Amino acid sequence: MSAHPHAAATAETAAESADACCAAPLPVLGRDVTVPLVTGGEVTYAALDYAASAPALQRVWDDVAAYAPYYGSVHRGAGYLSQLSTDLFENSRATVAEFLDCRPGDQVVFTRSTTDSLNLLAATLPAGCEVFVFETEHHASLLPWQDARVTYLNAPRTPEQAVATLERALADRDPYGPALVCVTGASNVTGELWPVRELAAAAHAHGARIVLDAAQLAPHHPVSVQDLDVDWIAFSGHKLYAPFGSGVLAGRADWLQDAEPYLAGGGASRKVARRADGGVDVEWHTTAARHEAGSPNVIGVYSIASACKALTEAGFDSLVERERHLIATVRAGLAEVPEVKVLSLFGDDAPRVGVISFVVEGWNSSHFAAALSAEYGIGVRDGLFCAHPLVRTLLGSDPGTQGECGAPEAAPGEKSLNAIRVSFGAGTPDEHVERFVGAVKELVRDGARWNYRTEDGRCVPDRG
Numbered sequence: 001m002s003a004h005p006h007a008a009a010t011a012e013t014a015a016e017s018a019d020a021c022c023a024a025p026l027p028v029l030g031r032d033v034t035v036p037l038v039t040g041g042e043v044t045y046a047a048l049d050y051a052a053s054a055p056a057l058q059r060v061w062d063d064v065a066a067y068a069p070y071y072g073s074v075h076r077g078a079g080y081l082s083q084l085s086t087d088l089f090e091n092s093r094a095t096v097a098e099f100l101d102c103r104p105g106d107q108v109v110f111t112r113s114t115t116d117s118l119n120l121l122a123a124t125l126p127a128g129c130e131v132f133v134f135e136t137e138h139h140a141s142l143l144p145w146q147d148a149r150v151t152y153l154n155a156p157r158t159p160e161q162a163v164a165t166l167e168r169a170l171a172d173r174d175p176y177g178p179a180l181v182c183v184t185g186a187s188n189v190t191g192e193l194w195p196v197r198e199l200a201a202a203a204h205a206h207g208a209r210i211v212l213d214a215a216q217l218a219p220h221h222p223v224s225v226q227d228l229d230v231d232w233i234a235f236s237g238h239k240l241y242a243p244f245g246s247g248v249l250a251g252r253a254d255w256l257q258d259a260e261p262y263l264a265g266g267g268a269s270r271k272v273a274r275r276a277d278g279g280v281d282v283e284w285h286t287t288a289a290r291h292e293a294g295s296p297n298v299i300g301v302y303s304i305a306s307a308c309k310a311l312t313e314a315g316f317d318s319l320v321e322r323e324r325h326l327i328a329t330v331r332a333g334l335a336e337v338p339e340v341k342v343l344s345l346f347g348d349d350a351p352r353v354g355v356i357s358f359v360v361e362g363w364n365s366s367h368f369a370a371a372l373s374a375e376y377g378i379g380v381r382d383g384l385f386c387a388h389p390l391v392r393t394l395l396g397s398d399p400g401t402q403g404e405c406g407a408p409e410a411a412p413g414e415k416s417l418n419a420i421r422v423s424f425g426a427g428t429p430d431e432h433v434e435r436f437v438g439a440v441k442e443l444v445r446d447g448a449r450w451n452y453r454t455e456d457g458r459c460v461p462d463r464g
Helices: 007-020 058-070 080-099 114-123 159-171 196-205 254-258 298-314 316-335 365-376 388-394 430-446
Strands: 034-036 042-044 107-111 130-134 149-153 179-184 209-213 232-236 247-251 269-274 280-284 340-342 355-360 381-383 419-423 452-455 458-461
Touching (some): 080 107, 080 298, 107 298, 114 209, 114 232, 114 247, 130 159, 149 159, 159 179, 179 196, 196 209, 298 316, 316 340, 316 430, 355 365, 355 430, 365 381, 365 419, 365 430, 365 452
Parallel strands (some): 130 149
Antiparallel strands (some): 107 247, 232 247, 340 355, 355 419, 381 419
């Protein structure tokens, strides 16, 4: 069988990238963890599911461990540990603002995740606000706007088409009412970079604002609020090499200040008093605290700030260059397997981060992913990646077909309308992507060495 048409060129690009790349992967937790193989023995685990959750940087974990003995509740205590924790919490806010190159007057609100951040912004929309969002978005960006007037835009096939599609949609709206555009910076399915700066210009030209879902962009590339000219940015700590449970919404203060608090409670309230009629009057904070009710996740916030510092100090230029080398290695390897189809909106030459989704002819995606794990110790993701309309469109099926974020119900050997996703980043060793490429070739050539069955919707090794 002949290789894909782009295989030779991609392989040459990979070789050139390897020669130019010299940066070492950043130390992350779990880099030495071994896992058992169904065929016998153990192997170092290859974590290639960064797009779901990146492993925490060792530097972040060390910073959190050093702070842990000084843990204290913030904004509420006169004691030394409380005061120290308050300083750490607010300094973390400043660190994140610097990392994102925020404008003077922008607010940094700490949340639980990207999903939480975008739902918070959705709760602050002015009355009558129109929202414009491409069908290509992750569900965290696609779904929070249910209470607004939403226009869902079809998947573009070039960056230029994305801008033109948005401009046409905005030209038809009420020019005097509030409007918001929501767009991803890098696709969680294809890894392709979106023309954020151009989309922001189009939005502003038509009197709309724009929020950037940077969950997949911020861990891989520098993100500047001012350079991209976006109104808000949302991202999650657990994709930025920090532990689970913390996120950020950063940007313009006015809609946040004018809206009712996202959660009502302590921390959001500045003053509470009983009225003569027995009711309660509340004066809410106008700062970021307005939307941070309750005792905050201080360790989560500090871990995000630590990750921001670590990535900045490592230098995004070298991180981006090394990731290009890894991307080229994976794409060159997959291009040598005719049965593999890589999913893409914008084409082979589109700039991208380390996220690649594909399907394998003759394989159920869940079966293929299970074999990678059980027989090679490689962790990838299979399914629709919480971006159902996009994956269905890329697979050529009905975009309205329902599916699940997890694995399909199809048994091994049966066709599934799902894909396999490999993703990597600053902590990924060359060996992991090389093992992955070798495993794909072996599985396609020789088939699985073990029997598999479907259990609770997932394909798992059949252990008799």
